Amino acid sequence: MHDVIVVGGAYAGMAAALQLLRARRRVLVIDAGLRRNRFSRASHGLLGQDGVDPAELARTARRQLEAYPTLQWIEGEAQSAAGARDDFTVSTAAGALHRGRRLLLALGVSDELPAIEGLAERWGRSVFHCPYCDGYELDRGRIGVIATGPMSVHQALMATEWGAVTLFTHASFVPDTATRAELAAHAIALEETPLARLEGHADVVLADGRRLAFAGLFTAPRNRPASKLAECLGCALEETPFGTQIGTNEAKETSIPGAFACGDAARVPHSLTLAIADGAWAGMQLHRSLVF
Incomplete structure (x- = not known):
């Protein structure tokens, strides 16, 4: 015993x-x-x-x-x-x-990670959940936030302390007028085209074929x-x-x-x-x- x-x-x-x-x-x-x-x-x-x-x-x-x-x-x-x-x-x-x-x-x-090709392989290496844990090492570079719902707006707002932020809604929610205004007030770029996959270090390939490169990515599984x-x-x-x-x-x-x-x-x-x-x-x- x-x-x-x-x-x-x-x-x-x-x-x-x-x-x-x-x-x-x-x-x-x-x-x-x-x-x-x-x-x-x-x-x-x-x-x-x-x-x-x-x-x-x-x-x-x-x-x-x-x-x-x-x-x-x-x-x-x-x-x-x-x-x-x-x-x-x-x-x-x-x-x-x-x-x-x-x-x-x-x-x-x-x-429970977003079902995006290439994300799981980069989890904990270039895709993170906690900016206090991994934001400093991104050296004020470009940061992408992959939304999993409306709460991801809060994550995007926090991430501006560590770099220039782009919020990908990835069809997880539709921002209302007030949310769009808040994002714009904090110079957060809003991207509503769904993600197709992640490549390279932290490159986002969108469904329309565009490729955006980032120092790191955050998401809230x-x-x-x-x-x-x-x-x-x-x-x-x-x-x-x-x-x-x-x-x-x-x-x-x-x-x-x-x-x-x-x-x-x-x-x-x-x-x-x-x-x-x-x-x-x-x-x-x-x-x-x-x-x-």
């Missing part, structure tokens, strides 16, 4: 595990190895680690966790979860069954937890402007007593810094729930 089973060994899950291990609790981490930022070459905006390869960040963090004797780490996929406070069970794809007094879902999210484990357990889900997430209270506990959630699957907005902070807070709250 583990004190806590953490499903998801990326940054939020490891940040939570660290707090618990330092409280000398028995922690099992089950990790499928699919970090959301696995496509990125560098991580930006993380104090003290700006520009470091995110894979190296993950390796270093895991080595530090493994120095604690009460950690068990399993590389594999958690397929189902059941139980209640003080007696949860998690089964893995390998057929093993694990028990824990508490459960932490640090599942991460899957990004809808997100959902990367695993159905929360649904399997019966946790309440919430809809946000960014997609579906696991509902939690201020202590990061889900609607199932004793089951907690943290990281991108349980908060918005998303960034590496915020995921680590959310995980650290969840770890402390988990420990408190074991004490009191």
